[in-house]
Amino acid sequence: MSDIKRVVLAYSGGLDTSVIAKWLEVERGLEVVTFTADLGQGEEIEPAREKARAMGIPDKHIFIEDLREEFVRDYVFPMMRANARYEGDYLLGTSIARPLISKRLVEIAKETGADAIAHGATGKGNDQVRFELSAYALDPDITVIAPWREWDLTSRTALIAWAEKHQIAVPKDKRGESPFSTDANLLHTSSEGKVLEDPWEETPDYVYSRTDHPENAPDTPEYIEIGFETGDGVSLDGERMSPATLLAALNELGRKHGIGRLDLVENRFVGMKSRGMYETPGGEIYARAHRGIEQITLDRGAAHLKDELMPRYAELVYNGLWFSPEREMLQAAIDLSQQKVSGTVRLKLYKGNAMVVGRKSDASLYSEAHVTFEDDAGAYDQKDAEGFIKLNALRLRLLAKRDR
Secondary structure (H helix, E strand, O other), X not given: OOOOOEEEEEOOOOHHHHHHHHHHHHOOOOEEEEEEEEOOOOOOOOHHHHHHHHOOOOHHHEEEEEOHHHHHHHHHHHHHHOOOOEOOOEOOOOHHHHHHHHHXXXXXXXXXXXXXXXXXXXXXXXXXXXXXXXXXXXXXXXXXXXXXXXXXXXXXXXXXXXXXXXXXXXXXXXXXXXXOEEEEOOOOEEEEOHHHOOOOOOOOHHHOOOOOOHHHOOOOOEEEEEEEEOOEEEEEOOEEOOHHHHHHHHHHHHHHHOOOEEEEXXXXXXXXXXXXXXXXXXXXXXXXXXXXXXXXXXXXXXXHHHHHHHHHHHHHHHOOOOOOHHHXXXXXXXXXXXXXXXXXXXXXXXXXXXXXXXXXXXOOOOOHHHHXXXXXXXXXXXXXXXXXXXXXXXXXXXXXXXXX
16 A cells, blocks of 8 residues: 555545545545546536645546446446346446446546545445446456545544545535435436435435426326337437437436336345435336337247346346456347347336337237237137147146146
8 A cells, every 4th residue: 555656536526525535645645636427417517626626636637527428328228228127126326337437447547647546435335345346357456445444534523523624615514414315327316324214214205306206297198209229229209319318308207207216125235234215217217118129029038038137137237246257248148139129119107107008119029910819810720729738738747647
């Protein structure tokens, strides 16, 4: 550690990471480079530049980047091809953002000659694991500094006192105990802690920031159409859009109709259970639409195998193993399955629900001639079913004869 001279910090511009930036300088004697990523968190990130400057960081060491398109195109959409939901519910909004941030931290470290990277994740959560596993996968020799695991600023009061001692501005809303903490990007907003820590208590409505209450949503349903090409969304109501633009548009529709709220008690990778509230309005609509187009374009064997692989894939993303060979192996199989997943899905948005009500594709495997209750003109010979059933029943009949 004594050889470390310069560090790249994942910097939000908030109080915690501002304290970390100064702490790295004062307590460690390090030259600090800040990196702030715009992942569509819905707030102005340019003020982070002025805050970094105020702490004496030169402009050449302040990095602020718009990564929204890369985030959705190279991380969210590949994950959505897998229909990934951790523990059956969570659309992995926080998890999927960490690999991209780590990637840029490592790249900026190389660009600026830094010896280490640093983050503001605590020692209790999953994010420390995600940041660091990703960083080590990309640069096995990188040094990672995690101040929350090292310093003695173990309370909000101590943190504020340290900030004031070192002339770091403390916003008024940070002086009291925060009722909950949030994380946001273009895919979702998550909230946890304080008012959410008792899993028996209903989430207060003021916690929700990304969706209108479903009970207050329009009384008239809204129909939309999402177009897909080889497993990825490309259009909304016939208008072609980039990945980030499409997700942003779906977010607004989801907000309006109260779609994408999730109250979840999950199993963290570090071993404890935690209760969180997630809002993924556009992601929920998109995920349902993607499954809708797969229903008519994927063969049964491929579809069922994907469903078997999905929990493993989701767990890898949740645990921070995006850059692992096993995730990449699963991704290769999933991407192969998406070659014919193209077409259009129609959805009905109403009072917190996104319902698939129509799907069509030039690559559809759905055959009305085979499933019709009317005359199928010889498309399917029902007599064939007798032999099919008897062959499948053979082992069951042998078992029954032996055991009776």
